[in-house]
Amino acid sequence: MVIAVVLVLIVVGSVLFHFLSPWWFSPLASNWNYIDDTTVLTFWICGAVFSALLLFVAYCLFRFRHTEGRKAAYEPENKRLEGWLTAITAGGVIAMLAPGLLVWAQFVQVPPAATDVEVIGQQWLWSFRLPGADGQLGAADNRLVSPDNTLGVSPTDPAGQDDVLIEGGELLIPVGRPVRFLLRSIDVLHNFYVPEFRAKMDMIPGSVTYFWVTPTQPGTYEILCAELCGVGHSYMRGVVTVVTEEDYQAWLSGQATFASLSL
């Protein structure tokens, strides 16, 4: 009997906690409101299933608890009922999966207008490289990393000479313009994660990964490393600030280029 009451309390408590607790997504600052929408949809479907199942169990426990003389029914199976339940479940799964895959299709297709920003992870520091006036990033390779060239930018690639390097500093990006983050690592796995942007991706030494976002809200956001990268993992933070286009251009022109740094 107690257990039936507890199950009801669990349902009520979980639902109340969900709606009343102060802990929820951090405020969205990018175009990925689709991700939030899909998540909320998933919450509704899963929450309904969870509540329905538990309340049903609680009812069974109350209604069919052992009393003197009770005898259980003998019913090995009920094909019709099982068929319906399977169909309803499949429907629920499709209702979650279909929007999920549609949003994923957007996630993997970078808009052609996106500007590139390279993010370089190393223990335990975020660095950034932005294309210079030519709009292109030069080649880079971990084999080129040296004390004078900590990010491994190719000194022979002309496209890389005007690249803007920001080592361990703050990154600014303009609001409202899609950005493709190209992710590179000097040493171990890292993961570039800004909770307010929702998107994240691992950084793998030896290859370049990517994702894209369009920042929608000006403001200062914290970059967290989301893939275990050694003992400094939780201290590997950075800052990205979303600013207006004018502020961005003003900031960009004040940054050092690869050529100026290697002089």
Place this chain on the structure above:
Amino acid sequence: MSAILGFIAIVTLIAGWWLSQQGLTAKPWLQIDQAGGVAAGDPRPAAPAQVGLGVFLAVVGSLFALLVTGYLLRSEGLDWRDMPLPWIVWPNTLMLLGTGLALEWALGAASRGDMARMRAGVLVAGGGALLFLIGQFAGWRMLAATGNFVNSGPADSFFYLMTAAHALHVIGGMVALAVTLERIRRNERAERIRLSVELSATYWLFMLLVWIVLLGVLSGSAGEFLALCGQILSEGRLP
């Protein structure tokens, strides 16, 4: 991951075929009798050791399929360069083939009750296996002599890793052969000895198969073969 998925698919097909014989659609609550719905049992059930070997070979197969998977994925790396195989692997292959044939021959003799020939077959097989191992080791020495060490390049690493894994399984098979010989020496029941020989023969056949697949992968001909298959599938004709 194509190699291991292909392997799992084969195992699934075999398991599915077997399960389809087991009456999984029967309604068990309707059958109340001793036979479970069937009048007579299988008159000659397989020995547990035979089934056990079958399952074990599936595990071994999974292991090597995963090594091949690793090889194929890693060979997409930009630093990959193929490595020439030492010539001795080809005579070694013949040696392994000889071992398998000797055991088949021994099995035939055992079925006829010819214990002397069977013993000879097992001994020949053991000798062949030993020569194979020595040959493989010589292959390593040849590679080392030309400067191809285990860490010289990814292809080299895989060659050493795969041959070592295979050699360890061959050594395990040799232990089984030794046990068989010991059973013959102690003059155990003929049925039991025959089972021993039969299991060994199956195991060596499998080792031969694994080796041929590994050789195909390591020599690059498996890649060409797969490419050919792909071409046939995509263009519907031979190139």
Place this chain on the structure above:
Amino acid sequence: MTGISHDASASVPPAEIEDMALYHPRSWWTKYVFSQDAKVIAVQYAVTALSIGMVALVLSWLIRLQLGFPGLIEFIDVDRYYQIITMHGMIMVVYLLTALFLGGFGNYLIPLMVGARDMVFPYANMLSFWLYFVAVMLLVISFFVPGGPTGAGWTLYPPQAILSNTPGQQWGIMLMLVSLIIFIIGFTLGGLNYTVTVLQARARGMTLMRLPLTIWGIFVATVMALLAFPALFVAAVMMLFDKYLGTSFFMPTLVEMGEQLRYGGGSPILFQHLFWFFGHPEVYIVALPAFGIVSDLISTHARRNIFGYRMMVWAIVGIGVLSFVVWAHHMYVSGMNPYFGFFFATTTLIIAVPTAIKVYNWVLTLWRGDIHLNVPMLFALGFIVTFVNGGLSGLFLGNVVVDVPLSDTMFVVAHFHMVMGVAPILVIFGAIYHWYPKVTGRMLGDLLGKFHFWVTFVGAYLIFFPMHYLGLMGLPRRYFDTADIMIMPASAHTLNAFISIMAFIVGFAQITFVFNLVWSLRHGKPAGPNPWRATTLEWQTPQTPPAHGNWGDELPLVYRWAYDYSVPGAKQDFIPQNEPGTLTRGGTA
């Protein structure tokens, strides 16, 4: 005998393997230490697994101390923190859950439930346990070697795992990899036994469709484990090569602390594929035995046949096959080709359907039952709640796009603890309360059992349910220090402290369980042969605890399926599987 079908496709298993060498212990050593009796091996497995599990439980307190009350205990520095989380994870997943379900319950229940005298290869079975024991000892030793155990995280991702600035790089990582290799070899020996015993040594009349679902779960999980563990084996060997022979299977060109290492070209993603090709089936290797056991607990204690037995069997087999094509859902944000996401999200959500069917059938078994709220039943109900909760949060993580913000956050930690931590462990507890009378001949204390259940179940739910919301907020997992994270309000730190306090309470409650296990050995109520009035064969042994060889002179003959509870017209509300039947059963259902 109307309605009895004669389905010719169901073959009869051999009555008795003719010359199955039954092993006879000759001395105390071979009876209790190097025993080849599956029942003794089962207890050895269970005691070892629960002991090392206790170590992992204490480690979890240290984790929670750091997260709830950072800086309170100076002993937990950042190096130790990562060593602790690594060992906690690895022990719980591999050395406790896998070993206990398959080595412990598998060994005890398979021969008894299928009506065999013992496992078919008793010697290999003994070796299996001792290899497992050595593997556990290597882990224990790694706590005391210079540098301590590895702090690479239980996923052991390269390149970090074998770099020189990872804690435990001197000895810890080597011991961990070697321990896993030995564990896998030992498991393979055991797994061959479990598989072949189910295939070959079933009693006459025990067709596959008469097997209890416990055996189905353990059997399919074992087959999966046999095929999946080699992936971890290969990954561990290749990592040892990278570390000690300087190969570059997984190690790319990288610069560690300003120094170019000699590695180049390797693929960290290759390791992740291999790891998760093992790691995902591993989830079901733990879950399927739990599914099976919980089905039998619910059916027995609700005095009702398991609802939809055939669907349950098909679902187990279906999940087993599907779980080999979903592994990359652990890698949506790993940097693999993002287009794989479409495929793996689809397969992952498809696997939810057979899993949901299992849940429905458990719940429908309660419907119109005669529910006895014994302690095993309480734990089974606790399993349903936590498993449904954790399974549903899995739908968030399996749906690739929802996974993107949640991956690598505390949401994932909460999810997998709920679904493959708490839920299977509740089943383990339920199963121990259920079968302890058969193993020892005495009942476990009821009052202590209820106390244990309530604190564990409610406490665990209060730990892991709120934890999801920390992840939703964006708190990454594996953080040593959560102070000053901009997205975390002060209230989130209070929540962390609350979770920690609950963890301590739940942890301490386990002492009552251990006490109960020991105390009841001597002082428990005598159980009799079949205290739960269950149908399956293990309750029908001539002696309790079952003697060596299980069945006395004659093997049981099986006449019916495992779920003849509350059969209309029967004298009692259960009919054992080996009771000859002349009941008239109409062609209903």
